[in-house]
Every structure is written in C-alpha cells, then in structure tokens.
Amino acid sequence: MLVIVVLTALAFDFTNGFHDTANVVATSISTRAIGPRRAIGMASVLNFVGAFISLKVADTVGQGFVDTHLVTTTVVFAGLVGAIAWNLITWYFGLPSSSSHAMIGGLVGAVIAASGWGGANGHGLLTKLILPALVSPLVAFLAAGIAVVIVYRIIGRVRPGAVNRGFRLGQVVSSALLALSHGTNDAQKTMGVITLALVASGKLSAQHFHVPLWVVIAAASAISLGTFSGGWRIIKTLGTKIIAMDPAQGFVAQTAGAAVILAASRGGYPLSTTHVISGGITGAGAGKRLSAVRWGVAGEIVTAWVLTLPCAALMAALIYGVVHLFGGGDAGPLVLSGLMLLVLAAVFRRRR
Amino acid sequence: MTVLLAAGTAGTILKVAYSAVIASVLISVAFALAVLGFARSADMRRVDRHVAASVYTTLAVCALVLCAAAAVYGVILVGQKS
Numbered sequence: 001m002l003v004i005v006v007l008t009a010l011a012f013d014f015t016n017g018f019h020d021t022a023n024v025v026a027t028s029i030s031t032r033a034i035g036p037r038r039a040i041g042m043a044s045v046l047n048f049v050g051a052f053i054s055l056k057v058a059d060t061v062g063q064g065f066v067d068t069h070l071v072t073t074t075v076v077f078a079g080l081v082g083a084i085a086w087n088l089i090t091w092y093f094g095l096p097s098s099s100s101h102a103m104i105g106g107l108v109g110a111v112i113a114a115s116g117w118g119g120a121n122g123h124g125l126l127t128k129l130i131l132p133a134l135v136s137p138l139v140a141f142l143a144a145g146i147a148v149v150i151v152y153r154i155i156g157r158v159r160p161g162a163v164n165r166g167f168r169l170g171q172v173v174s175s176a177l178l179a180l181s182h183g184t185n186d187a188q189k190t191m192g193v194i195t196l197a198l199v200a201s202g203k204l205s206a207q208h209f210h211v212p213l214w215v216v217i218a219a220a221s222a223i224s225l226g227t228f229s230g231g232w233r234i235i236k237t238l239g240t241k242i243i244a245m246d247p248a249q250g251f252v253a254q255t256a257g258a259a260v261i262l263a264a265s266r267g268g269y270p271l272s273t274t275h276v277i278s279g280g281i282t283g284a285g286a287g288k289r290l291s292a293v294r295w296g297v298a299g300e301i302v303t304a305w306v307l308t309l310p311c312a313a314l315m316a317a318l319i320y321g322v323v324h325l326f327g328g329g330d331a332g333p334l335v336l337s338g339l340m341l342l343v344l345a346a347v348f349r350r351r352r
Numbered sequence: 353m354t355v356l357l358a359a360g361t362a363g364t365i366l367k368v369a370y371s372a373v374i375a376s377v378l379i380s381v382a383f384a385l386a387v388l389g390f391a392r393s394a395d396m397r398r399v400d401r402h403v404a405a406s407v408y409t410t411l412a413v414c415a416l417v418l419c420a421a422a423a424v425y426g427v428i429l430v431g432q433k434s
Contacts, residue, residue, distance in 0.1 A: 139369045
C-alpha cells in the first residue's frame with residue numbers, strides 16, 4: 001500500500017510540474033524573451049535545484065493541516081487521487097487553478113471522510129493556507145502594480161527597442177528566479193505528503209517528523225520531469241489571455257511572483273504559485289492601464305481558485321468511499337491507480 | 353491564547369508581504385535603471401559625449417550589481433534554517 005501511495009504522490013508531483021510550467025514560463029514565452037523549449041528546459045532544471053533549498057513548506061504540509069494520528073495510507077491515497085482528478089479537470093478547461101490547494105483540499109477531504117470533522121486542523125488551515133492564499137495574490141498584484149508604474153516613469157523616454165531588448169534579457173533571469181522559487185515551494189508539498197504516508201505506515205515517528213533525503217530527490221525529480229513535459233493550454237491562458245504583455249511588464253510580473261514565493265517559502269507557507277503569478281500578471285497590467293486587463297478571464301481564474309479546495313476535498317472523500325467498497329486491502333487502490341494511469345495516458349495522447 | 357496566535361500569524365504574514373513588495377519593487381526599479389543607463393550610455397557615445405556615457409555605464413553596472421545581490425540574498429535567506 002505504501003508503495004502505491006508513494007507512486008501516486010510522485011504522479012501528483014508530475015502533474016503539478018506539468019500543470020504549473022505555465023506559471024514559470026508563460027510570460028517569458030509570450031513576450032518572446034526566450035523560446036518555449038529552452039524556457040521549459042531551464043524551468044525544469046531550476047525546479048529540481050529549488051527543491052533542495054528549504055524543507056519548511058514540507059514540514060507545514062506534513063504536520064499543519066490534519067491530525068497526523070488519524071491519517072492512514074488509504075487517506076493519503078484518496079487525497080492524492082482527488083487532487084489529481086481536480087488538476088486534470090482544470091487542465092482540460094485551461095484554468096490555472098492551484099495544484100497545492102487541490103492536494104491539501106484532497107487530504108483534508110479524505111481525512112474528514114475517514115474520521116469526521118475532528119481530523120482536520122481548522123486553525124492550521126486558516127493561518128497556514130487560507131489567509132496566505134487570500135493575501136499572496138493581492139501582494140503580488142500590489143508589488144507588480146507599484147513596480148510597473150515606477151519602471152514606466154524611469155524608462156518612459158528611452159528608445160523602445162533598447163527597453164524591450166533589455167527587459168527581454170532581464171526576463172531570462174527573472175523566469176529563472178521564478179522557477180527556482182517554484183521548486184522551493186511546490187516540490188515541498190509532495191515531500192510533506194509522502195513523509196505523512198511514511199508516518200501513517202509506521203516507517204517514521206510522528207514525534208521526529210523529518211523529510212528523508214530519498215523523498216527530496218524523488219519529489220524533485222518528479223516535478224522536474226512534469227515541468228519538462230509542459231502544459232501548453234495554461235501557458236496560453238496566462239501568457240496571452242489576461243493581458244497582452246510587453247517585456248517590462250513580464251519582467252515585473254515574474255519578479256513580483258518570485259519575491260512573494262521566496263518570502264513565503266522562508267515562512268513555511270505552502271502558497272499557490274498559480275495564484276501568485278496570476279496576481280503579478282494582473283498587477284503588471286493594471287499598473288500600466290486598468291482597461292488592459294481582461295477582467296472576465298481574471299474572474300474565471302478566481303472562480304477556479306474558489307472551487308479548488310472544496311471540489312478536491314469532495315472528490316477525495318468520494319474516492320475514499322470507493323476504496324472502502326473494495327475492503328481494507330490493496331485491491332481498491334490498485335484498481336483506482338490503474339484507472340488513473342489510463343486517464344493520464346489519454347491526457348498525454350491528447351496533448352501530443 | 354487564540355488572540356495571541358492570531359496576532360502572531362498576522363504579524364508573520366505581514367512581514368512576508370512587505371518583504372516581498374520591497375524586494376520586487378527594489379529589483380524592478382534597479383533593473384529599469386540599468387536598462388536606462390545602458391541605453392543612454394549608447395546614445396551619449398554616439399554623439400561623442402564620453403564622460404556622460406561613462407556616468408550612465410557606471411549607473412547601469414551598479415544597478416545590475418544591486419539586482420543580482422538582492423536576488424542572491426533572497427535565495428540565501430530561504431535556505432537558512434531559521
């Protein structure tokens with residue numbers, strides 16, 4: 001059972017990288033600062049490196065949201081499958097929802113289905129997830145908005161050719177920083193969940209919660225491979241549909257995103273990188289001209305954000321119920337894992 | 353106790369928020385100054401104003417160094433244990 005859970009967690013990590021490539025490279029590609037293949041290759045390597053920088057977010061995910069004593073490997077499995085299902089649905093519709101919130105929502109939904117409302121840590125969810133989730137896109141919006149206003153005042157009378165060349169070069173570095181910051185936050189979430197599964201199966205002690213090195217390497221590799229596979233639908237939504245960006249706006253949006261994610265990783269907050277970069281992009285657009293932002297598309301994205309936590313929780317609870325229909329053994333998880341692999345294969349075929 | 357915890361959490365989130373705003377504005381403004389410096393420096397060199405060109409180049413290099421230092425410092429801070 002533990003092997004199935006670890007493989008499912010790594011599959012989730014893969015879809016997370018696949019889904020979130022857009023956050024890191026969309027603006028660079030849309031302003032033609034860097035070619036798509038090179039951008040995705042760079043993001044993939046830096047996501048891997050970023051995963052080794054800090055483990056605070058993994059600790060928060062592993063211990064902060066559910067009662068670790070009530071978690072079983074079946075709960076972790078159901079939570080992960082619920083999150084993967086929600087990720088694939090939002091990917092299919094091209095909506096940049098949050099993989100992180102899907103994962104945490106799935107975990108909470110499954111633990112509630114298994115042990116009742118007492119299994120969820122309401123205070124942890126509010127202070128470590130919901131408040132940062134509300135604040136982080138606003139901070140990125142504000143940071144990008146202020147920065148873009150000042151930047152335009154500085155470069156206002158400079159030749160546009162020189163400005164665009166300069167900021168395209170800058171975007172290569174800012175997207176590298178964003179990819180690195182993504183690794184410091186997103187790869188950690190799977191590490192936290194795998195470590196939680198190890199605790200649930202008795203392989204690790206809850207009192208000495210720490211992420212083993214093999215977990216760090218496996219999670220970093222999975223997210224990196226997922227990133228390399230890319231998610232073109234979401235790149236299109238983020239890169240062109242919210243605002244038509246120039247290189248200066250792209251640079252500012254990416255810098256604001258990276259700064260918010262790095263600051264949150266230092267505090268141990270598992271942010272949604274999707275929320276943050278969307279906030280940065282919208283702020284960079286609004287700072288130049290409020291009407292430049294396609295608020296309708298931004299509204300669709302907000303709807304996806306709001307739905308993610310409850311929908312992933314509901315799916316995970318349903319999957320927990322289905323697994324229970326098969327009894328307590330490995331049959332349920334094996335059947336569901338097989339089904340999930342078939343769906344993933346179909347998704348890949350469609351992408352190609 | 354709950355109030356103290358809530359205040360502590362709000363304080364930490366506020367610190368994360370203002371650090372991120374300051375860092376992103378600082379890096380963006382410094383990079384804009386670098387772009388301005390290099391562009392003006394090329395303009396000045398074209399009309400043979402070499403002193404002005406050197407001043408703009410110095411501004412651009414200093415701004416770039418500031419950008420790089422801020423980014424590296426940020427990554428080092430994240431990697432620290434506390």
